[in-house]
Amino acid sequence: MKYFLQLVLAGLTKGSIYALIALGYTMVYGIIKLINFAHGEIYMIGAFTALIIGGVLQITTGLPPVTILFISLAAAIFFSAGYGVTMENIAYKPLRKAPRLTALISAIGMSLVLQNYVLLAQTSDFLPFRSMIPNFSFLIPGKSLVTTTQLVIMITTVVVMIFLTILIKFTRMGKAMRATSQDKVMAQLVGIDINKVITFTFAIGSATAAIGGVLIANHMGQINFYIGFLAGIKAFVAAVLGGIGSIPGAVLGSFVLGMAESFGAGYISSAYEDAFAFVILIIILIIKPSGLMGRNEIEKV
Amino acid sequence: MSRIILEIKDFSMVFGGLRAVDHVNIHINDGEIVALIGPNGAGKTTLFNCVTGVYKPSEGDIAVSNPESKVIRTNGMKPNNITELGLARTFQNIRLFSSMTALENVMIGRHPKLQAGIFGAIFRDKSTRTEEKQVVEDSLVILKKLGLKQYANEPASSLSYGAQRRLEIARAMATEPQLLLLDEPAAGMNPQETKELDDTITRIRDKEGITILLIEHDMSLVMSLSERIYVLDYGKLIAEGSPDEVKANPAVIKAYLGE
Amino acid sequence: MNKVLKEIRTSALSALWMMILTFPIIVIKVNTINMTVNWRWINLMWVGTGTFILSWLWRYLLDRKENGSGLKKTDTKESRRFSLHKSLNDKKMRIPVLSTLAVLVLVLPLLVNFYQVSIMTSALIFVILGLGLNIVIGYGGLLHLGYAAFYAMGAYSYGLMYLYWGIPFWVALPLGAVSGAVFGLLIGFPVLRLRGDYLAIVTLAFGEIARLVLENLSGFTKGPEGIAQIPRPGFITKLSLQGATIYLFYICIALVLFTIFVMRRIEDSRIGRALEAMSEDDIAAQSMGIDLTKAKLTTFALGAIWAGMAGVLLAAKTTYINPGSFTLMESVMILVAVVLGGTGSIPGVILGAFLVTLIPEYFRALSDYRMLMFGVALVVMSIFRPQGIIPRVRKHYIVGEDQS
Amino acid sequence: KKEEGAIKIAVVGPHTGDLASYGIPTIKAAELVVADWNANGGVLGRQIELVIEDDVCKPEVAANSAAKVVGEGVVAVIGHICSGATKSAMGIYNEANLPAISPSATNPALTQSGNYPNFFRTIAPDDAQAATDAEFIDKKLGLKTVAVLHDKQDYGKGFADFTVASLEGLGIEIVLYEGITANAVDYSAILTKIANTDAEGIVYGGYHPEASKLVQQMSQMGLDIPFISDDGVKDNTFIQVAGEYSEGVYASGPMDTSSNPMSQKATADHKSTYGEDPGAFFINGYAATIALLTAIENAGSTDGVAIMDALRSNYVDTPLGNISFDENGDAIGVGFAVYQVQNGVYVEL
């Protein structure tokens, strides 16, 4: 039983990590239906920015770690959002009317560009990412079950999910986002500035990725220029599994993935860890072809 | 007594809590032109969708008879198998293969009438070659019948709305149906174009012997074309009869025609 | 004049923005171990000037593309670019053009060095892959992100059959195609109900599962260690490396020609039309009597056959295979070849495959900047040629003279 | 043959993509050595020029890279980095009669199968290393049961498999043997699983990024058993990345290089030239370059066969010690020792 619970916790940790990336992914994905291959790179850039800014502050100032954490998190959010918006402007905006697959190729190109940009400007090596999250003393007794960082990640995931859900469901901008995602022309005809909406979506999605980048880097203790690729793929998988464009779906999809991997590793073999996740994915999608929380794509004929 | 081509018995279609079609009985005789009318949301298109297998009917029976008068129950059959029984349709919201040319659209319609498989395609034996030649010729003939020949090599999406509607008819005819189901063929046409359509449909029935069931809101077309009319309202059949009978039916006037 | 000033302002603003944006990553390099910070201010200048110039150029080109100014120019370019395509359709030109091409291809290995032959062979294998995936994506309209798994099927068919039974290349080639097709059908069945990106993700999953199985079943597949010393095809006797490479080049040429031949036939057949109808509107296609189940399975099986053959060729060319060659990135690159060249267009896909394999090779001179520039190339080509470099041209049927 | 101009030497390995961090340090090593030699008059009186090619660690690309450098007229190759890529490239080098010295390809078949006569390496094969580790586990640590993990990649799995064989030979029980996913974000599930066995230690075959995540999470989970790994982990980057968590980790690696003055010089040079600490296989790459240049000098010609003979018949001082190469191409004198991280440095035990 304890073992089972431990695996559940391991699955939750992994799930929240995936969710933190998938949330931003599904925002962008929902609105322009673009398989944004470069989302993982935005996440990586967030982590790098935090590492750099945090490092500079640590070296040149004597600020306490928590202050540094918040400053570098803010910097990561700002810069990631900046990269996201700029990338949209350069590589996706001219392709709004082009076939979807063309935009996908542009995204793949962008992903290569960003990866190699960081590789060249920084380093190919793994860099240590010193944990900046202080240990909560009340957690120390349960240390073997959950660490502070894990707890912070899980809480952040839930908070971000709630925030995004409220944003989409109840705000004016959210309304505009839903309209834009369904019919861009009509959205304009009811007075929505779709450029602003898309830019905003990229900014929010990228900011979320940055939060993910910083927290996950804290958890893993190291980053390099390539961490975004797999993260991006996992986010894509989670987002689709949850149902394209659905915020709670992305989180649920991530947890399913995390759990599948955790239980697969725990009860069968970790060599096939990813394979379990994919098998579960296939089974779920065969049963529910539009994802866990996706609305059935009703087609009126 | 002519053969009954399509028989719908006690048929209902339910979406969630909504009974879009409610215990309806309809039959179509060979060689008739029958219209199905009714207010918006009455369930006309839904009925078409069930008959052609796009939706699975919730209750009741749908049966199609083939030229040898063998009756086949089609509930739950796949659309392509129903097409093979000789039913073809057009769509209310035009669904052409938009990047293919007009001619190619009609050639797709010939699909069930052709044999060539993958090996035929690759090795292109004699029979495949003749078949291919034949498809192009046959398709051109059909395009010509609907006055679309000059658009043969144009992508379907670049045709005007009216031409697209006619192309849908041409494509459906290419399957050599015994029964053609037309969903609002005159929508988006001006009165002049509607008149031409009237002639075209009459010709299809008279010359090709294709039975026709159509949904239409343009009463001038419905009244001049059809021999029998069914009226649906809120999923229920409220009237049935000749155009004159229906025109005079107070229930129909109240629910649908107005004035 | 005013316009120029405005342009300068926009460029300056872009430059400023990029300088802010790239600042942490371009300028600062921290070493948290030695606690040192390295400020590389000079880089900022490069970003600034670079952006200033490029953003100007970028806007100019985008403007030209949007507003079609210089329309005539692109028109003539277009016609030149398609001249090969056109002359092939012209009966009189066909024979001389084709024979010149043939001679060129035949003597090529004798003119260039070994490296060129080697990368050309790689490119040709990629052409076969691209054309195969084109059936799935271009004709069937199914986004397939696990194509590398089919490729792996072929490669491992040869590798394993050689390893365990010593089966030679020429036997493995058709068997590779068959195992590809079988695998295609296996994947095809479960995904019949899925559409769009849901299908894409499931194919991705299958691709990854296949790779994981190859990695983990090490008793049988040799796992990550891979299978080495797979023989190159011999011609009567065992050939020297040079000879074998050139021989393989010719085999690839022959197979590419065969692929093109089959593709053209499929494209222009009842089956090809059915696949395309399915990709354009599956409901309408079904209403036209097309069996979607059959069409989808055909798509997967047909697509997989070529990947299987390409896999055998790959194993023969590199003589060594391991699961690392069949990653998601490989599937993605094949997809890039298809879309970049022109989805559904045979000459386009061929060109796309050449570009995707040859650009990184010829960018080797840029050393570190190689993949960066490749990424840039992808973005730029997508934007300026959104329909692909050689978009598909539809067949024009002769309608007949009588206009009655 | 033209005997003028610079002597070209290829450096091939992954320089972009996910494995770039294993290839780039070797470029830097070669650059440093060559700069040194060129400043001192080069070799055979000619300058040395490096031809650097990326193979992304993929066999199919490696074959093309190999063809390319052969076409460029290089006289020898430093590389490749990954065993798989090396295997596909060696055929081409054999044909062209070029020696290749890899700083990192450890697959035993490369030297032991006899299929790659032109292959040399400045790193010991997996089986030798595995034997060292197994013996250490048995004799020094006295463990009875261990869990074995690997990263499912060529190197890591090879090491793990040979270790398992050696351990079983020594009568140690393997309570768990599993692959883990490289680059994964979290390893708590597998570590939980290990915690639930009675494993007294963990043997890991793979590289330092995963190792540092593993040890970090082990410590967080309170899983306090010895962690024994391979040369991919015996790397200063590991200590830097894993920080405090690296304390106490065992890893096998070539014998005492840190006290070797050449090694110290190489590291110092790297720091002053590139402003950072060297990465993986830097010392091996450095040694390979020195060995190669010395062999050319000794051979007195750039002929492949002569160079190979020279490699086999002479000992040379490198940061790895005084080494030569045996018939198969394995380095003689590159023995293995087991190290432990103590106070932030690897200490030979």
Add this chain to the structure above:
Amino acid sequence: MLKVDNIHTYYGNIQALKGISLEVNKGEIICLIGANGAGKSTTLMSISGIEPPRSGTVILEGIDITGMPPHKIVTMGMSQVPEGRRIFPQLTVLENLDMGAYLRTDKEEMKRDLEYVFELFPILSQRRHQIGGTLSGGEQQMLAISRALMAKPRILLLDEPSLGLAPLIVQQIFGIIVRINKEQGTTIFLVEQNANMALKIADRGYVLQNGIIVKTDTSSALMADEEVKNAYLGV
């Protein structure tokens, strides 16, 4: 109120409008008729900025709106029922209507307007929680019209509002158009295939042929015109 001056609009290399000029005065109902493919829908799209003309100008209440982004034009009080309805398919009927009122902030007024459109189309009220995409063709058309009304425009562009509607509803629709024109002073620019009905309620009309305006006159004059009769009225 609206002045279109010599606009040329292209789809890629195909020219759809070849120099169209027309004027709509405040409070008028103007009707544009023409055969399939004449360019009626394109004209509307050019006015609202979705397919901006390559040359020529569009002036709305004295302001040059040529090349202005569509959403800005909407802000100026223009609303449109586009061809093909363009219902937001995944939103419910209520959400679609709400979207129509995107730019409005007067909550109370909006509530009243919502009641108003539900009164006009009771079926929509019954279907208020149904997903837009599953409505029947005619229901969608009603929704599209209602959505445009929810914006409370000062000028309303309608592209074939009667398409796919039952005869009873068609009569109603034209009644509604007249009503909002009279009651709220909304200027109406109407594209119709049902030319008989359209001309009956319009003040003036334009006839479009192959991207060129070939005729313009008062409605009654157009209805009496032989050519118009033959080509468009089907008599």
